[in-house]
Amino acid sequence: MGLRANATLRQRRLGIELRRLRDACGLSVADAAGFAGLGAPHLGHIEAARTAIPEAKIRALADAYGCRKEPLVDALVAMGASTGRGWWSDYRKVLSADALDLAELEASCAGCKTFQWLYVPGVLQTPEYTRALFRGVESEASPQTVRASIEYRQHRQRMLVGGSPAAFHAVIHEAALHMQFVGVDVMRRQVEHLVEMARLPHVRIELLPFKAAAYPAPFGAPFVVFEAAVPELNTVYVEHPISSPFVSAQEQLVQFSAAFDHLSAVALPPIDLRVEPEFHVRKDSLGLIQHLLYAS
Structure with missing residues (x-):
């Protein structure tokens, strides 16, 4: 062989x-x-x-x-x-090896903690939002590549459903909800989708407001901490256009995990639809979302 x-x-x-x-x-x-x-x-x-x-x-x-x-x-x-085969195998001729590795990692992880400060995390995006994002980032890509990329990102959302989905925790900077590369209607549907996803018992979504007492990107880029069955095999995915996006050195895993915990601690309380409406009023993530929806 x-x-x-x-x-x-x-x-x-x-x-x-x-x-x-x-x-x-x-x-x-x-x-x-x-x-x-x-x-x-x-x-x-x-x-x-x-x-x-x-x-x-x-x-x-x-x-x-x-x-x-x-x-x-x-x-x-x-x-x-593991054979490494899954739904992502259908995209081997279209997408990069890093994209395929990311999908396999998401499919096998026990937990996922993601921080974004310019975009809504990929697994929480609506198709319209993803399409608008790719129009801006991949303006020279062929229609076939854009279509495959949108399908791929929607398929990634499978990690949030099924019999035993991974625990998912997102901290999203308020800036991501003010970006104007998408139309008002598209952003409104995207924000409403965040609220719907937060209904899932294993999904926790927190917003980091502009006034939060935390530097929004401790490592200069958005990142995801993938928790494995054992902590020694945790992996961090860093959104960076040049260097390898995957981090496995133990000391760096500790740094990224600590950074996420700090961001979560200073973020607004999570979206929780069980709380009575009058108690939101921008005191938590849902209150901020409601303010953004009605102010737009």
């Missing part, structure tokens, strides 16, 4: 985590490979995500590395066993 030319995020992450465990215990590639009945070059290819690794070999390596965290080992095994 030939070596992979283009590994997915999941495949790269598995290799990174296996190497991280090996480095932590101080074993060389050659010594570690011997414990699992592998050749050193073979293990090198596994850590570089150029080839797959069966469950028995993952467990043998974890044992050699002294990893006794069964949930972590089980999660690594699941990563290795």
Whole structure:
């Protein structure tokens, strides 16, 4: 079997985590490979995500590395066993590898925390809003690409529905609801859609007002914290046009998680339709939304 030319995020992450465990215990590639009945070059290819690794070999390596965290080992095994196929596979010839990795990550995460300050988060967008966004950002894209991108973004919303959807927490800066790249009617429907999505028990939406005592983008860009079955495998997605958008270094995961918690703490209380209307009046996220709707 030939070596992979283009590994997915999941495949790269598995290799990174296996190497991280090996480095932590101080074993060389050659010594570690011997414990699992592998050749050193073979293990090198596994850590570089150029080839797959069966469950028995993952467990043998974890044992050699002294990893006794069964949930972590089980999660690594699941990563290795996954085919990576899903609805996003239909878009392989149209969209970037990063877009496909993002969809797979959303489909497999246990929780999602997203901060946006110019746009409504993708999985909360209406089709009309997405179309207006792509007209401005991808003005030279072909109609086929725009159509596929809109369909793709709507498909991503599957993470919010189904039998066991991921817990979803969004902090959206008030600025995103004032952007005028969309018409008033489109923005109104988008804002109303946010309220409807907030009805879902696993969805929490908070607005960060202009007057909030927090710098709106601690890392200079919107970001998403994807929570895995075990915290060691959490991933951060950073919306950046040049560098790799996915972050997995443990110290950076801690920084991004802390930044999100701070943004959530200074944001308005979440949209909650159970609260009596007279108690909103811009004291919470729904109150601000109502003000924006009726003031427009």
